[in-house]
Amino acid sequence: MKDQHSVISDGIRVSGTIEAAEDLLIRGRVDGDISSSQTVLIDVSGIVKGTLRAQTVIVRGVMVGDVHTKTITQLANEGRMVGNIYSPQVVLDEGAAFRGRIDMGEKVGEESPSRDERNNRFGSSGRGSSNREKQASPWGAPSPSKPAEREPAADTKESTVVAIKEDAPAEAEAREKKKAKS
Template sequence: MADKETVIGPETRISGEVRGEEDLVVRGRIDGKVQLTQTLTVDKGATVQADVDVRHIVVSGTVVGAIVASESAKLTSTARVVGDLASPRVMMEAGAAYRGRVDMGDIAAARAAVSSRAVQRSAAGEKPAMRPAPPRMATAAKAVIAGKVSAPVAPASPATRPATAVAAGALGPASPPAFPRVAGAMGAMAPAWAKKKIRRR
């Protein structure tokens, strides 16, 4: 009896705050807030409408809310997730549906943002409410992709395709050192790279 894992059954719903130092498997529903030092698993068919702060999260069901996972976040092929996601390791399987901002750099800042929001929320005594998500995509995107992505076309060796190497000459003696700025910035994998303003045209 003592080391039963925590399971929220399919016919059970929790509204409020869940905290703990163990794994939690959700098959039913949680609305509110989840804070764990271990792994949160959201099974297929389960719904978590909450801000989540955990070590690992594995989503096969639905999560709506901001997610902070201090070690990893995995969205399996049946995952439906809307909300910002902060974790140093993010995995997303084919078939997963996600909308939101991903931050794989500054987890502490993301956590602070989430918890300060939670504090304001509980202070106001209001029901947990999700932040507005970006507008939904046109429904055209619903079209389902048949099959997997084909293996990348990666020619075996440079010798087999010199003739296809185009464009290099067209620009004159341009070579990567011509744009060292980005090579340097993106080469260093400090979290800072992610914070650089994305250039939009």
């Protein structure tokens, strides 16, 4: 969580919708939908009933309803949740209670984004609602490997061959000429 964030404290109840462009810490109760372009943290005393869309969601309290995130959903060890999680990365800590489906979408089988990529995305000001596109084919088959991935592999093979035949100067010369032409 950044220093600048909104707080719904223990003892406060919000019945209605919340839209957030900054981090939100929930220690009270929210009955309704939340849409955030940043992080939503439901703390130990926090209760949310509704649909939650955000960049990142961390649940230490109680969440009842579906969670949609663009990066990661974490259910911490005291967290309890009933509902479905739609998120490219999901972490369920030991001790967390969960009932529902997990859908990591088309990302299944692919490498998870590096920390740098994640941080870059975190900085974007996209609205939570735009991740609807990703849900169009929840269990879509992993995309076939692109031809672009094969080309670099062929290059490495060629360079090994060059290394082996390096003591044949004539051939190396021919190769260099070829390179110069192209």
